[in-house]
Amino acid sequence: MDIHQLRIFASVYRNRSFSKASEQLYISQPTISEHIKNLEKSLGCTLFDRLGRKIEPTSEADLIFPKALQLIEDLEGINDIVLKSVQRVKGRLFIGASTIPGTYMLPRLAAGFRSHYPDVSFEIQVGDTKRITDCLIHHEFFLGIVGAVMEPKVLHYEPFLEDELVFAGAPQFMEEMNKSLQIYQVPFLLREEGSGTRKIMEDFLQKMQISLKKMNVVAVLGSTDAIKQAIKVGLGTSILSRLAIAEELANGTLQEMQLGEEMKRSFYLATHKKRTLPGQYKAFYDFLVAGGGE
Numbered sequence: 001m002d003i004h005q006l007r008i009f010a011s012v013y014r015n016r017s018f019s020k021a022s023e024q025l026y027i028s029q030p031t032i033s034e035h036i037k038n039l040e041k042s043l044g045c046t047l048f049d050r051l052g053r054k055i056e057p058t059s060e061a062d063l064i065f066p067k068a069l070q071l072i073e074d075l076e077g078i079n080d081i082v083l084k085s086v087q088r089v090k091g092r093l094f095i096g097a098s099t100i101p102g103t104y105m106l107p108r109l110a111a112g113f114r115s116h117y118p119d120v121s122f123e124i125q126v127g128d129t130k131r132i133t134d135c136l137i138h139h140e141f142f143l144g145i146v147g148a149v150m151e152p153k154v155l156h157y158e159p160f161l162e163d164e165l166v167f168a169g170a171p172q173f174m175e176e177m178n179k180s181l182q183i184y185q186v187p188f189l190l191r192e193e194g195s196g197t198r199k200i201m202e203d204f205l206q207k208m209q210i211s212l213k214k215m216n217v218v219a220v221l222g223s224t225d226a227i228k229q230a231i232k233v234g235l236g237t238s239i240l241s242r243l244a245i246a247e248e249l250a251n252g253t254l255q256e257m258q259l260g261e262e263m264k265r266s267f268y269l270a271t272h273k274k275r276t277l278p279g280q281y282k283a284f285y286d287f288l289v290a291g292g293g294e
Contacts, residue, residue: 003075005024005042006068008035012048013065013136018154089283090119096141098196099224100163100241101267102126107143113287120280130194136270142281144270147196157268160288165201166256169237174255179235183210183259185217187236189227197224200265201239208260228254239263 005069012032022029029038040047047061057065097106102124110122125135128145136144137154149157169177169186177186191198204210218236221227224244231238232253269288271277277285 003072005035005039006071008032008101009039009047009061010068010072012036013061014053016055016057018055067136073259089117089280091278091280092121092123092282093143093284094123094125094141095284096125096127096132096135096144098129098132098144098146099126099146100197100244101145101161103225104160105267106244109260109288111209113284116287117283120284127198128192129196133270135271139275140273141270142275143285144278146270147265147269148199150199154273155270157270158285158289159266160269161267163265163267164242165197165239165265166242166245166249167205167237167239167259168249168254169257170234171252171255173231173232173237174257177257183213183234185216188215189230189236190217190220191224191227191240192220192222197239197241200263204239204261204263210259227242 008021008025008027012018015021015024018029018032018036022032025032036047043060043064045060046058047064048055048057052085064132081145095106103126106122106124114120114122125132125141127135129148129150132141132146133150133155135141137151146157147163168174173186177183191201200213216236219230221230224240227240228245228248229239230236231240232248242249243265245254249256269285271285
Protein backbone atom coordinates (compact mmCIF):
# COMPACT_ATOMS: atom_id res chain seq x y z
CA MET A 1 0.00 0.00 0.00
CA ASP A 2 1.22 3.50 -0.81
CA ILE A 3 -0.17 7.03 -0.75
CA HIS A 4 -0.74 6.98 -4.51
CA GLN A 5 -3.05 3.95 -4.15
CA LEU A 6 -4.92 5.67 -1.32
CA ARG A 7 -5.54 8.77 -3.47
CA ILE A 8 -6.91 6.56 -6.26
CA PHE A 9 -9.08 4.66 -3.77
CA ALA A 10 -10.50 7.90 -2.33
CA SER A 11 -11.35 9.23 -5.79
CA VAL A 12 -13.10 6.00 -6.82
CA TYR A 13 -15.00 5.95 -3.50
CA ARG A 14 -16.19 9.56 -3.88
CA ASN A 15 -17.16 9.20 -7.53
CA ARG A 16 -18.53 5.63 -7.29
CA SER A 17 -16.91 5.18 -10.68
CA PHE A 18 -13.60 4.04 -12.15
CA SER A 19 -14.11 6.17 -15.26
CA LYS A 20 -14.85 9.38 -13.33
CA ALA A 21 -11.82 8.76 -11.09
CA SER A 22 -9.77 8.30 -14.26
CA GLU A 23 -10.91 11.69 -15.57
CA GLN A 24 -10.32 13.41 -12.24
CA LEU A 25 -6.80 12.04 -11.73
CA TYR A 26 -5.74 12.02 -15.44
CA ILE A 27 -4.90 8.31 -15.17
CA SER A 28 -6.11 5.66 -17.59
CA GLN A 29 -9.07 3.55 -16.44
CA PRO A 30 -7.14 0.25 -16.71
CA THR A 31 -4.44 1.73 -14.46
CA ILE A 32 -7.09 2.81 -11.95
CA SER A 33 -8.54 -0.71 -11.95
CA GLU A 34 -5.11 -2.28 -11.55
CA HIS A 35 -4.27 -0.08 -8.52
CA ILE A 36 -7.57 -0.94 -6.84
CA LYS A 37 -6.99 -4.67 -7.45
CA ASN A 38 -3.49 -4.40 -5.95
CA LEU A 39 -4.84 -2.51 -2.93
CA GLU A 40 -7.54 -5.14 -2.40
CA LYS A 41 -4.92 -7.87 -2.63
CA SER A 42 -2.69 -6.05 -0.14
CA LEU A 43 -5.56 -5.60 2.35
CA GLY A 44 -7.05 -9.05 1.78
CA CYS A 45 -10.58 -7.79 1.16
CA THR A 46 -12.90 -6.53 -1.56
CA LEU A 47 -13.32 -2.73 -1.56
CA PHE A 48 -15.88 -2.32 -4.35
CA ASP A 49 -18.65 -4.61 -5.57
CA ARG A 50 -18.84 -4.51 -9.37
CA LEU A 51 -22.53 -4.38 -10.27
CA GLY A 52 -22.54 -4.27 -14.04
CA ARG A 53 -21.72 -0.70 -15.02
CA LYS A 54 -22.03 0.47 -11.41
CA ILE A 55 -19.83 -0.08 -8.36
CA GLU A 56 -20.70 0.12 -4.70
CA PRO A 57 -18.23 0.43 -1.78
CA THR A 58 -18.14 -2.50 0.61
CA SER A 59 -18.33 -2.09 4.38
CA GLU A 60 -14.53 -2.44 4.48
CA ALA A 61 -14.24 0.49 2.05
CA ASP A 62 -16.56 2.52 4.31
CA LEU A 63 -14.20 1.86 7.23
CA ILE A 64 -11.05 2.64 5.27
CA PHE A 65 -12.22 5.83 3.50
CA PRO A 66 -12.03 8.29 6.46
CA LYS A 67 -8.64 6.85 7.49
CA ALA A 68 -7.35 7.23 3.93
CA LEU A 69 -8.52 10.86 3.86
CA GLN A 70 -6.70 11.53 7.14
CA LEU A 71 -3.47 9.99 5.84
CA ILE A 72 -3.66 12.02 2.62
CA GLU A 73 -4.36 15.21 4.58
CA ASP A 74 -1.46 14.53 6.97
CA LEU A 75 0.92 14.01 4.06
CA GLU A 76 -0.18 17.23 2.38
CA GLY A 77 0.24 18.98 5.73
CA ILE A 78 3.86 17.81 5.91
CA ASN A 79 4.45 19.26 2.44
CA ASP A 80 2.95 22.58 3.57
CA ILE A 81 5.18 22.66 6.66
CA VAL A 82 8.31 22.07 4.57
CA LEU A 83 7.25 24.65 1.98
CA LYS A 84 6.63 27.30 4.65
CA SER A 85 9.98 26.50 6.26
CA VAL A 86 11.78 27.00 2.95
CA GLN A 87 9.88 30.17 2.12
CA ARG A 88 10.46 31.82 5.50
CA VAL A 89 14.16 32.23 6.06
CA LYS A 90 14.91 32.51 9.76
CA GLY A 91 17.24 31.21 12.45
CA ARG A 92 20.93 31.43 13.34
CA LEU A 93 23.76 31.13 10.86
CA PHE A 94 26.93 29.82 12.50
CA ILE A 95 29.64 30.41 9.90
CA GLY A 96 33.40 29.89 9.86
CA ALA A 97 35.49 32.35 7.90
CA SER A 98 39.18 32.84 7.29
CA THR A 99 40.70 36.16 8.30
CA ILE A 100 40.16 38.29 5.20
CA PRO A 101 36.52 37.40 4.47
CA GLY A 102 35.65 37.21 8.17
CA THR A 103 37.06 40.67 8.90
CA TYR A 104 36.59 42.66 5.69
CA MET A 105 33.72 41.03 3.79
CA LEU A 106 31.25 39.15 5.96
CA PRO A 107 30.00 42.09 8.07
CA ARG A 108 28.82 43.88 4.90
CA LEU A 109 27.43 40.70 3.35
CA ALA A 110 25.59 39.76 6.57
CA ALA A 111 24.03 43.23 6.74
CA GLY A 112 22.89 42.95 3.12
CA PHE A 113 21.36 39.53 3.74
CA ARG A 114 19.53 40.67 6.88
CA SER A 115 17.97 43.54 4.93
CA HIS A 116 16.15 40.84 2.96
CA TYR A 117 15.69 38.35 5.82
CA PRO A 118 15.46 40.18 9.16
CA ASP A 119 14.63 36.97 11.10
CA VAL A 120 18.18 35.61 10.80
CA SER A 121 21.12 36.19 13.14
CA PHE A 122 24.81 35.54 12.58
CA GLU A 123 27.61 34.06 14.63
CA ILE A 124 30.92 34.24 12.78
CA GLN A 125 34.03 32.38 13.91
CA VAL A 126 37.23 33.76 12.37
CA GLY A 127 40.37 31.64 12.01
CA ASP A 128 42.98 30.75 9.44
CA THR A 129 41.93 28.72 6.40
CA LYS A 130 43.29 25.44 7.79
CA ARG A 131 41.32 25.77 11.03
CA ILE A 132 38.09 26.60 9.22
CA THR A 133 38.69 23.71 6.83
CA ASP A 134 39.24 21.29 9.73
CA CYS A 135 36.03 22.50 11.40
CA LEU A 136 34.05 21.91 8.21
CA ILE A 137 35.47 18.40 7.87
CA HIS A 138 34.42 17.63 11.47
CA HIS A 139 30.92 19.10 10.91
CA GLU A 140 31.34 22.06 13.27
CA PHE A 141 30.10 24.42 10.54
CA PHE A 142 27.64 23.96 7.70
CA LEU A 143 29.27 26.76 5.72
CA GLY A 144 32.75 28.25 5.60
CA ILE A 145 34.38 31.04 3.61
CA VAL A 146 38.06 30.44 2.91
CA GLY A 147 40.90 31.75 0.77
CA ALA A 148 42.41 28.49 -0.45
CA VAL A 149 41.33 25.02 -1.56
CA MET A 150 42.78 22.48 0.88
CA GLU A 151 40.45 19.43 0.99
CA PRO A 152 38.71 19.08 -2.40
CA LYS A 153 37.96 15.36 -1.87
CA VAL A 154 35.81 16.09 1.19
CA LEU A 155 34.60 19.65 0.68
CA HIS A 156 32.87 21.39 -2.20
CA TYR A 157 34.39 24.77 -3.11
CA GLU A 158 32.42 27.46 -4.93
CA PRO A 159 34.43 30.56 -5.96
CA PHE A 160 32.38 33.68 -5.34
CA LEU A 161 34.72 36.67 -4.97
CA GLU A 162 38.08 37.66 -6.41
CA ASP A 163 40.87 39.41 -4.52
CA GLU A 164 44.47 40.35 -5.28
CA LEU A 165 47.59 39.97 -3.15
CA VAL A 166 49.94 42.95 -3.27
CA PHE A 167 53.50 43.50 -2.08
CA ALA A 168 53.27 46.51 0.24
CA GLY A 169 55.18 48.41 2.88
CA ALA A 170 55.62 51.78 4.53
CA PRO A 171 56.71 54.54 2.09
CA GLN A 172 60.34 54.53 3.30
CA PHE A 173 60.80 50.84 2.43
CA MET A 174 59.19 51.22 -0.97
CA GLU A 175 61.40 54.22 -1.79
CA GLU A 176 64.55 52.32 -0.76
CA MET A 177 63.53 49.33 -2.86
CA ASN A 178 63.03 51.55 -5.86
CA LYS A 179 66.61 52.82 -5.41
CA SER A 180 68.77 49.92 -4.33
CA LEU A 181 67.23 47.26 -2.07
CA GLN A 182 66.52 43.83 -3.55
CA ILE A 183 63.63 41.56 -2.56
CA TYR A 184 65.96 39.36 -0.45
CA GLN A 185 67.29 42.34 1.52
CA VAL A 186 64.12 44.07 2.60
CA PRO A 187 62.64 43.03 6.01
CA PHE A 188 59.66 40.78 5.36
CA LEU A 189 56.68 39.73 7.51
CA LEU A 190 54.85 36.41 7.13
CA ARG A 191 51.41 35.10 8.09
CA GLU A 192 51.39 31.91 10.15
CA GLU A 193 51.32 28.40 8.67
CA GLY A 194 47.77 27.43 7.73
CA SER A 195 46.85 30.87 6.44
CA GLY A 196 45.20 30.89 3.03
CA THR A 197 46.98 34.14 2.21
CA ARG A 198 50.33 32.54 2.99
CA LYS A 199 49.58 29.45 0.90
CA ILE A 200 48.56 31.52 -2.13
CA MET A 201 51.56 33.83 -1.62
CA GLU A 202 53.97 30.87 -1.54
CA ASP A 203 52.48 29.52 -4.77
CA PHE A 204 52.92 32.87 -6.53
CA LEU A 205 56.48 33.38 -5.27
CA GLN A 206 57.40 29.92 -6.52
CA LYS A 207 56.00 30.76 -9.96
CA MET A 208 58.09 33.95 -9.97
CA GLN A 209 61.15 31.93 -8.89
CA ILE A 210 61.46 33.91 -5.65
CA SER A 211 62.69 31.72 -2.80
CA LEU A 212 60.87 32.32 0.48
CA LYS A 213 63.80 30.69 2.33
CA LYS A 214 66.17 33.40 1.07
CA MET A 215 63.91 36.28 2.10
CA ASN A 216 64.76 38.38 5.16
CA VAL A 217 61.86 37.22 7.38
CA VAL A 218 61.86 39.32 10.56
CA ALA A 219 58.51 38.20 12.03
CA VAL A 220 55.69 35.68 11.65
CA LEU A 221 52.35 37.07 12.80
CA GLY A 222 48.97 35.48 13.37
CA SER A 223 46.61 37.84 11.56
CA THR A 224 46.41 40.22 8.65
CA ASP A 225 45.64 43.12 11.00
CA ALA A 226 48.80 42.38 13.02
CA ILE A 227 50.92 42.43 9.86
CA LYS A 228 49.19 45.57 8.61
CA GLN A 229 49.92 47.44 11.85
CA ALA A 230 53.52 46.16 11.88
CA ILE A 231 54.31 47.36 8.37
CA LYS A 232 52.64 50.72 9.05
CA VAL A 233 55.11 51.36 11.90
CA GLY A 234 58.07 50.29 9.77
CA LEU A 235 58.81 46.74 10.94
CA GLY A 236 59.01 45.50 7.38
CA THR A 237 57.09 44.68 4.21
CA SER A 238 54.63 41.93 3.37
CA ILE A 239 52.27 40.50 0.79
CA LEU A 240 48.69 41.26 1.78
CA SER A 241 45.13 41.21 0.48
CA ARG A 242 44.20 44.34 -1.42
CA LEU A 243 40.82 44.22 0.32
CA ALA A 244 42.57 44.42 3.70
CA ILE A 245 44.75 47.43 2.91
CA ALA A 246 42.57 49.37 0.45
CA GLU A 247 42.14 52.28 2.87
CA GLU A 248 45.89 52.50 3.66
CA LEU A 249 46.81 52.41 -0.03
CA ALA A 250 44.28 55.15 -0.72
CA ASN A 251 45.58 57.50 2.00
CA GLY A 252 49.27 56.78 1.33
CA THR A 253 50.24 55.22 4.67
CA LEU A 254 51.16 52.10 2.68
CA GLN A 255 52.52 51.78 -0.82
CA GLU A 256 52.51 48.83 -3.17
CA MET A 257 55.02 47.52 -5.69
CA GLN A 258 54.61 45.05 -8.54
CA LEU A 259 56.82 42.00 -8.08
CA GLY A 260 55.89 40.32 -11.35
CA GLU A 261 52.59 38.90 -12.51
CA GLU A 262 49.37 39.95 -10.78
CA MET A 263 48.65 37.78 -7.76
CA LYS A 264 44.93 37.18 -8.22
CA ARG A 265 43.09 34.74 -5.96
CA SER A 266 39.53 33.67 -5.22
CA PHE A 267 37.60 33.30 -2.01
CA TYR A 268 35.46 30.18 -1.79
CA LEU A 269 32.23 29.08 -0.18
CA ALA A 270 33.13 25.71 1.33
CA THR A 271 30.60 23.04 2.30
CA HIS A 272 30.87 19.38 3.22
CA LYS A 273 29.94 17.16 0.29
CA LYS A 274 27.82 14.88 2.52
CA ARG A 275 25.88 17.61 4.37
CA THR A 276 22.59 19.19 3.31
CA LEU A 277 22.36 22.91 4.03
CA PRO A 278 19.41 23.96 6.25
CA GLY A 279 17.06 26.54 4.74
CA GLN A 280 18.69 29.69 6.11
CA TYR A 281 22.17 28.50 5.10
CA LYS A 282 21.01 27.61 1.58
CA ALA A 283 19.42 31.06 1.24
CA PHE A 284 22.66 32.77 2.36
CA TYR A 285 24.75 30.54 0.08
CA ASP A 286 22.57 31.44 -2.91
CA PHE A 287 22.68 35.12 -1.92
CA LEU A 288 26.50 35.08 -1.94
CA VAL A 289 26.77 33.14 -5.21
CA ALA A 290 24.39 35.65 -6.81
CA GLY A 291 26.72 38.49 -5.85
CA GLY A 292 25.83 39.34 -2.27
CA GLY A 293 23.17 41.85 -3.16
CA GLU A 294 25.49 43.96 -5.30
